[in-house]
Amino acid sequence: MSADLASLVTSIAQRARAASLVLATAPAETKNAALLRLADLLTGSADTLIEANNKDLLSPAAAELTSAARDRLTLTPARLAQLAESVRQVAALPDPVGELLEKTTRPNGLVLQKIRVPIGVIGIVYEARPNVTIDCAILCLKSGNAAILRGGSECFHTNTALAALVAQALAESGLPGDAVQLIPTTDRAALTTLLKLDTLVHCIIPRGGEGLIRFVTANSTIPVIKHYTGVCFVYVDRAADLEMARKILVNAKTSRPGVCNAAEQLLVHREVAKTFLPDAARALIAEKNVELRCDPASAAILGEERLPHRAAEAADYTAEFLDYILAVRVVDSLDEAIATINRDSSNHSDAIVTADQAAAQKFLASVDSAAVFWNASTRFNDGFEFGLGAEIGISTDRLHARGPMGLRELCSYKWLVIGHGQTRG
Numbered sequence: 001m002s003a004d005l006a007s008l009v010t011s012i013a014q015r016a017r018a019a020s021l022v023l024a025t026a027p028a029e030t031k032n033a034a035l036l037r038l039a040d041l042l043t044g045s046a047d048t049l050i051e052a053n054n055k056d057l058l059s060p061a062a063a064e065l066t067s068a069a070r071d072r073l074t075l076t077p078a079r080l081a082q083l084a085e086s087v088r089q090v091a092a093l094p095d096p097v098g099e100l101l102e103k104t105t106r107p108n109g110l111v112l113q114k115i116r117v118p119i120g121v122i123g124i125v126y127e128a129r130p131n132v133t134i135d136c137a138i139l140c141l142k143s144g145n146a147a148i149l150r151g152g153s154e155c156f157h158t159n160t161a162l163a164a165l166v167a168q169a170l171a172e173s174g175l176p177g178d179a180v181q182l183i184p185t186t187d188r189a190a191l192t193t194l195l196k197l198d199t200l201v202h203c204i205i206p207r208g209g210e211g212l213i214r215f216v217t218a219n220s221t222i223p224v225i226k227h228y229t230g231v232c233f234v235y236v237d238r239a240a241d242l243e244m245a246r247k248i249l250v251n252a253k254t255s256r257p258g259v260c261n262a263a264e265q266l267l268v269h270r271e272v273a274k275t276f277l278p279d280a281a282r283a284l285i286a287e288k289n290v291e292l293r294c295d296p297a298s299a300a301i302l303g304e305e306r307l308p309h310r311a312a313e314a315a316d317y318t319a320e321f322l323d324y325i326l327a328v329r330v331v332d333s334l335d336e337a338i339a340t341i342n343r344d345s346s347n348h349s350d351a352i353v354t355a356d357q358a359a360a361q362k363f364l365a366s367v368d369s370a371a372v373f374w375n376a377s378t379r380f381n382d383g384f385e386f387g388l389g390a391e392i393g394i395s396t397d398r399l400h401a402r403g404p405m406g407l408r409e410l411c412s413y414k415w416l417v418i419g420h421g422q423t424r425g
Contacts, residue, residue: 009193013200015178016121020146022176024118028095034173035091041165042084052161061154068258068322073128083134090138090389096407097144113416118144120202127152127208133162135390137180143410146179153186195220205393227396229320230260231346232378235337237354238269242276245353252377254288258322261349261381266328267337273330281307290324297330318344334359338366347396349378370396370403
C-alpha cells in the first residue's frame, strides 16, 4: 500500500472527525434544510445521475454481476423519485439528538440526565447499491454523525455523482462539506486503512454480500454492525388463509429477489400442504418462473400434479439464493417450524401466515430473529416501510441495534450531571 493512499484515507477520517463535532450541535433546521435541498437536487439531476449510472452498467465490473446485483445497481426515474421521497421523510422526522431518555435526582441533590447524542464518525462499506450512498448520507447527517462512504468499483461513477449532490446540499446549507465524504478510489488498500483508524472512526457498517461483510469484520479494529445473510422463511400454518398465504409468498419471493429481506425458504404444515403447494407453485412459476427445490414430501405433492421442481440438497435449506429460487419443506407442527427457523435461518426476517392467534403469538415470541411477521411479507423489513424514512442497514447483531437502523439507532447517549457544589466523601 502506498504512503499516499494511506495518507489520503487518514486525512478523510481526520476531516470527518472535525466535521462530526460541528454536526453534533448543528440546529435541526439547518440539517433539515440540507436534506430538503438534496431531495430537490436528486429529482432535478435525474438525467445526469442516470447517465453516470449507465457508465457503471456498461463497465467490465458490472458485466460480472448477477442479474439481482445488476438490479440493485440500476437507477431509474422511479427509484430516484423514491430516494428523494425518503430524503424528505427523514427531514420530516423528529431530530433524535438531545432527546432526553432519563432524568433522576439523587439523594445528594445531583440531577442526572441521560440524553441521546451522535455516535461520531461512521464508515459505510458497500457494493453495487447506489441507494446506500443517499440513505447513509441523510441518516448520518440528520443524526449528527459524519459519514465516510466507500462504495464498490461497479458503482463508482454513480456514487461519485450522488456524493457531489450531497456536497452541494451541505455547502448551500452552511454545513461542513467534510460531513459526508466518498473515498475516491476502489483500491482494497484504502478500505484496509479505513478499518484500522479506530481513534477517528467510531463505527463501521458494511452493506453487501457475505464475503464483503466477513472481510470487514475480520479486518476491522472498529466496532462493526452487520448482518451476514438474509435467509428468510415464510411458514404457512395449518390455520392459514391459503389465498393470503399465496399472495404473501409470491410477494416475499418475487418482488425483489436480490435483497436481504426476500424469502428464500418455505415451510408448509402437512395438513395444508397438498392443497397449498400446487397453487403456490403455479403462482410462483407464473410470476417469475421460480425454481422450487423440494424436500421429499413437497416433491411428492408437486410430482403428483407434474409441476416443475427439483430435489433439494442439504445446503439449499440454509441458502440465501438472491435469485428466483425457493427451498420448500413440509413440517408436522408449529413447534417444528419454529425449531427449523431458529436452526436454519439467519435471524433476519421470518413470517407466519395463520388465522390462529395463539399459534401466531407463539411464533412471534419464539422465533429469534430481528423482525418477525404475522400475515405480512418479509419484504416489509425495511427502514422506509417501518417509517424510519430510510435505513443505514439491517442489523442481526444483538448489541446496540437490531433490525432496520434509522436515526435513533445511529445515536449513543451521554450523561449530564448537574450539581450545586457536591463533593464525594
